[in-house]
Amino acid sequence: MTALPTRKLEAYRYADIDALASVWTSLDSPARVEIAAQQKLQQIWLPSGEEVDVRRVEMVLEAGAVARIFALNNAARYGRFELDVTMHEGADFAFYGANIGGGDSTLEIVTTLRHVAPGATSHQMIRSVLGDKATGSFLGRIEVAREGQQTDAEQSVKAMLLDRGATANAKPELEIFADDVKCAHGATVGELDKNQLFYAAARGMDPATARALLLEGFVGGLWDEIEGNDQGIAEVARQALRKVAA
Amino acid sequence: MLKIENLHATVAGKPILNGLTLTIPTGEIHAIMGPNGAGKSTLAYVLGGRPGYEVTEGSVTFDGQDLFALEPHERAAAGMFLGFQYPVEIPGVSYLQFLREALNSQRRSKGEKDLTGGEFIRLSKDKAALLGMDAEMLKRPVNVGFSGGEKKRAEMVQLGIMDPKVAILDETDSGLDIDALKAVGHGINSIMRDPKKSVLLITHYQRLLDYVTPDRVHVLSRGQIVRSGGPELAHELEREGYAEAAA
Numbered sequence: 001m002t003a004l005p006t007r008k009l010e011a012y013r014y015a016d017i018d019a020l021a022s023v024w025t026s027l028d029s030p031a032r033v034e035i036a037a038q039q040k041l042q043q044i045w046l047p048s049g050e051e052v053d054v055r056r057v058e059m060v061l062e063a064g065a066v067a068r069i070f071a072l073n074n075a076a077r078y079g080r081f082e083l084d085v086t087m088h089e090g091a092d093f094a095f096y097g098a099n100i101g102g103g104d105s106t107l108e109i110v111t112t113l114r115h116v117a118p119g120a121t122s123h124q125m126i127r128s129v130l131g132d133k134a135t136g137s138f139l140g141r142i143e144v145a146r147e148g149q150q151t152d153a154e155q156s157v158k159a160m161l162l163d164r165g166a167t168a169n170a171k172p173e174l175e176i177f178a179d180d181v182k183c184a185h186g187a188t189v190g191e192l193d194k195n196q197l198f199y200a201a202a203r204g205m206d207p208a209t210a211r212a213l214l215l216e217g218f219v220g221g222l223w224d225e226i227e228g229n230d231q232g233i234a235e236v237a238r239q240a241l242r243k244v245a246a
Numbered sequence: 247m248l249k250i251e252n253l254h255a256t257v258a259g260k261p262i263l264n265g266l267t268l269t270i271p272t273g274e275i276h277a278i279m280g281p282n283g284a285g286k287s288t289l290a291y292v293l294g295g296r297p298g299y300e301v302t303e304g305s306v307t308f309d310g311q312d313l314f315a316l317e318p319h320e321r322a323a324a325g326m327f328l329g330f331q332y333p334v335e336i337p338g339v340s341y342l343q344f345l346r347e348a349l350n351s352q353r354r355s356k357g358e359k360d361l362t363g364g365e366f367i368r369l370s371k372d373k374a375a376l377l378g379m380d381a382e383m384l385k386r387p388v389n390v391g392f393s394g395g396e397k398k399r400a401e402m403v404q405l406g407i408m409d410p411k412v413a414i415l416d417e418t419d420s421g422l423d424i425d426a427l428k429a430v431g432h433g434i435n436s437i438m439r440d441p442k443k444s445v446l447l448i449t450h451y452q453r454l455l456d457y458v459t460p461d462r463v464h465v466l467s468r469g470q471i472v473r474s475g476g477p478e479l480a481h482e483l484e485r486e487g488y489a490e491a492a493a
């Protein structure tokens with residue numbers, strides 16, 4: 001069995017190792033998901049409800065495969081969603097993830113996307129809402145191999161801090177060996193807008209309701225691309241936001 | 247309805263309102279005019295309870311109660327509406343969602359039941375129609391990408407939905423074309439011309455007052471009311487400018 005990682009490892013630099021230790025035996029080899037050529041997969045990752053909620057997934061997209069992952073990371077103590085994706089020719093991968101937490105929770109989304117063949121696209125949208133003393137991180141590594149020409153890789157990472165004690169980390173990491181590649185990434189950390197809060201108050205919204213609504217607006221775009229009528233994750237996210245906004 | 251007495255207020259430590267006294271009786275529409283920087287928006291924000299606007303002296307009674315004892319959202323629930331000179335954009339939150347949440351918050355605080363989705367849609371469609379606004383616009387994020395005039399119309403749609411006792415409308419007429427001005431004037435009259443309601447209309451121009459005839463007109467200069475009169479005062483100001491009229 002693989003040894004428990006330490007924080008010296010880049011991908012674990014913000015991890016809660018004690019919490020990880022409590023679940024590590026069942027996790028030391030990641031779950032494997034293969035999507036055959038031209039096939040399409042949509043997955044919705046809801047919080048497990050456990051106070052330590054760690055997932056490790058390795059995903060392979062064969063040529064022309066499409067994957068859409070929607071993930072809500074909302075564990076009370078430690079939530080880690082770790083995803084390693086290999087994309088073959090023309091594959092299309094998108095990850096929409098939220099870290100929503102308060103208390104002294106540690107939430108992290110750690111992705112490694114490997115563009116190993118020409119013409120694959122990846123799109124990642126991460127939104128974190130952190131209250132109290134929570135820490136939310138996104139570590140997004142993108143590797144484009146020499147064969148990965150016409151790669152189009154995009155990351156949009158935004159965090160909202162509700163309290164002084166909350167922390168957001170965003171670390172994009174690019175390793176590019178092809179020359180014809182589009183990689184766009186942007187990361188911002190902000191607070192709720194005072195003008196928006198006053199506007200909502202002037203229309204009669206109490207502060208907690210106003211904060212929750214603005215946060216829903218901040219996070220809501222994550223679920224727009226869900227296919228089929230599966231908006232359960234939006235509702236669970238809304239509950240989680242109400243809780244951190246209260 | 248609204249009794250403002252010797253009001254002093256500072257913004258960022260700077261005195262802006264310097265002993266402002268003004269009473270707006272129930273059933274009346276009053277206009278406030280005055281030069282840029284006189285403190286008109288400051289007055290509106292102080293009445294709305296905006297953080298950062300500090301009251302250092304004086305009092306305001308709204309419908310018999312001490313206004314400053316109420317939080318901003320409680321003032322709204324008590325029947326005060328603030329129309330913004332610069333309405334705020336909220337990306338990601340639709341107007342329908344925003345207003346439904348706001349209206350239901352107000353209703354809950356008064357012990358009333360939430361409006362159902364259907365009831366709320368009907369109400370907002372009615373009010374949009376009253377203001378000549380396409381109700382489809384309310385599906386868009388709050389004020390995002392709205393033109394200046396559309397934002398002001400949307401403020402009036404909100405006025406209709408909230409149906410307040412007192413409306414403080416800060417330059418609702420600026421940025422409006424002639425048709426929108428008419429629509430807004432008509433909207434204010436039909437929503438607020440009521441023996442049980444009052445309006446404080448902040449404006450720079452006579453044009454809006456051609457549609458909404460004020461009972462009284464006041465000139466605000468350097469944080470005080472320096473002159474008051476009937477509707478004819480607005481004409482005089484337009485002819486002669488503030489410097490003359492306030493002298």
Ligand SMILES: Nc1ncnc2c1ncn2[C@@H]1O[C@H](COP(=O)(O)OP(=O)(O)OP(=O)(O)O)[C@@H](O)[C@H]1O
Nearest residue numbers: 257258260262280281282283284285286287288289
């Ligand atoms: N945050 C602030 N910090 C410092 N000064 C401020 C601040 N906000 C407003 N002021 C000042 O307060 C004064 C009054 O501003 P206010 O917006 O109330 O004027 P107004 O009468 O509404 O003007 P206008 O007709 O241009 O809308 C101005 O001199 C303005 O610069």
Ligand SMILES: [Mg+2]
Nearest residue numbers: 286287288331
């Ligand atoms: Mg102003």
